[in-house]
Amino acid sequence: MLDIKFIRENIDLVRKKLLSRNEKYALLLDNLINIDLKRREKIKDIENLKNILNDKSKEIMTLKKENKLDEMNNLLENLKELKNNIDIKQKDLNEAENSFQEIMLSIPNIPLDDVPEGKTDKDNEVIKFVGEPKKFDFDISDHVDLGKNLDILDFEVGAKIAGKRFAFMKGFGAKLERAIFTFMLDTHIEKGYTEVLTPFMANKDSFYGTGQLPKFEEDLFKCQDNFYLIPTAEVPITNIHRKEFLDEKNLPIKYVGFSPCFRRESGSYGKDTRGLIRNHQFDKVELVKFVKPCDGEKELLDLLGDACKILDLLELPYRVVKLCTGDLGFSSAKTYDIEVWMPFAKEYREISSCSLFTDFQARRLSVKYKSSDKKESSFVYTINGSGLAVGRTFAAILENYQEKDGSITIPKVLRKYMNNLEKISK
RNA sequence: GGAGAGAUACCCAAGUGGCUGAAGGGGCGGGUUUGCUAAACCUGUAGUAGGAUUUUUCCUAGCGAGGGUUCAAAUCCCUCUCUCUCCGCCA
Structure with a gap:
């Protein structure tokens, strides 16, 4: 597996190296970069929501202790909704992660510079x-x-x-x-x-x-x-x-x-x-x-x-x-x-x-x-x-x-x- | 194949729903005391993966692995892997 960070930072080099193996890898690489971009946005979004959820969950405990039950129930309802939202987005992210992994695993190593170019x-x-x-x-x-x-x-x-x-x-x-x-x-x-x-x-x-x-x-x-x-x-x-x-x-x-x-x-x-x-x-x-x-x-x-x-x-x-x-x-x-x-x-x-x-x-x-x-x-x-x-x-x-x-x-x-x-x- | 027990940080180990990303001990690092060592005392001690930001920090995940329940899981449920004990079988 290649390093995704290396790929992001050296797209042209990676493309050139992969093409020297076989032309079919051009499409795969484009796919990868596209999916990587989307998946990172999804990660950002979800981690944000999770952060909020974690904070608010702790509040529940406090409210419970202070016996503010109405407030607690209110918050609980909100959090249920938030959790639902996260679950949906999580499934979407999981799919993106799976296709990302699949492509990462099917991209071959890149040849070193002194490897002669050729087809067969x-x-x-x-x-x-x-x-x-x-x-x-x-x-x-x-x-x-x-x-x-x-x-x-x-x-x-x-x-x-x-x-x-x-x-x-x-x-x-x-x-x-x-x-x-x-x-x-x-x-x-x-x-x-x-x-x-x-x-x-x-x-x-x-x-x-x-x-x-x-x-x-x-x-x-x-x-x-x-x-x-x-x-x-x-x-x-x-x-x-x-x-x-x-x-x-x-x-x-x-x-x-x-x-x-x-x-x-x-x-x-x-x-x-x-x-x-x-x-x-x-x-x-x-x-x-x-x-x-x-x-x-x-x-x-x-x-x-x-x-x-x-x-x-x-x-x-x-x-x-x-x-x-x-x-x-x-x-x-x-x-x-x-x-x-x-x-x-x-x-x-x-x-x-x-x-x-x-x-x-x-x-x-x-x-x-x-x-x-x-x-x-x-x-x-x-x-x-x-x-x-x-x-x-x-x-x-x-x-x-x-x-x-x-x-x-x-x-x-x-x-x-x-x-x-x-x-x-x- | 049958029955049972277990897996928590470098090691041992506590922990049955929230103030636990983790008590306590050992080890290791630093310090105090000290002529040196030892002892004692104090103190530090998750490495990792990912995301954001960038050179500073924040966030997310993470208690065998993967799912599930829940606002919240080391803790409850399911599946799997491995280790140990007993029985059976076998080279």
Whole structure:
């Protein structure tokens, strides 16, 4: 959520920034400003009347004590009318407040100045390439065929158990998955992140806090009793400190958490239907930070570096791109994607998304800190990123580390998590 | 799933319709006394959100959350959340 005071004082800037995301926000912004103006007048009016009511109510008590019953009854009649009047106006104000909140919650974050302008992912800016895609001297397979031949990956069984877009892992496949996320967790813990294991379902308030609700409900699996399955551990982890005052000396706070992620993928029929790339359930290790505003940019780059380090250690080729304004996620002010090289498709695929949310989430969540010098409290900045998506890492390892005979060499850093196994073969 | 108890400020806790935005204690801040410390005494101690005004103050909301009754609610009524105890069930 943006700061309404900032919007009032910087209308032109906000409009320009929102338009750089999408033109449709122009109308929304006009609506907001209009409603805000009206609602403030209504507030002023009602608070005035309430003030009068409060004063007069106290008079009733005095009159009662002094036994001036006639006067009291007279006043009582007047106050009933006044109260009635207030009630009517209050309902009107509540409606205005509701539409105001609704719009506030559906306006995205404004991009930072160095975010490149653009409409789609074609306009994203490639920052750097790391590692050389390996040249194979044989016909390579994709991870689905490789996994199937080794009997470690089975999408038919996944479909039988649950449906399409579900994976099933077996034997060294299951073990490799476990090795990958354990390795990721251990690496991040070493970097000073605190490991957390959270609920994999969360309530509505949590989803409003991080920005998935109210706009993106159709992307979520909804359960009974008002629970939603988490689409990323970002939701529970960022909500750890909802409605809290943090101590400045504890910042930055850094968490790493593993979770399965559940996504309906409602808008992606027919896209990436094969393999581990886009499933309803996948594992992910997530990094989340709460930082002081002045450290936002630096901490984002640090987090990006922590995510990249996983691929460095796994010796997988990748590139880093900076998302353009049109491709930016709803809550994000700046995002770097990490894309891993997939040899069969001969393309880079997103494996991590690292974002700085400025105070957008913190304002929705109400996470503040009190600085030691200023007496004023302010919202923290939140940052998060995948570190990394485990399923896609699994796929990338299979494809990049495949051998002519269909076996898979285990990346060196993972071997200690797999009883020193060097190769998965038939 | 059944039965009961509870949620008040940093902490403990009083408070069943108006002089309570909150007694009392602890803690913390300041002061007096004092060679220093301690003790004693005095004194201060809602942070917040919103609106107006602007640099000063005023107003509104706020006693777990949300509704309701009333001129007036921490207090009465309803719904919900969480915590605790007992029974049942269960990994």
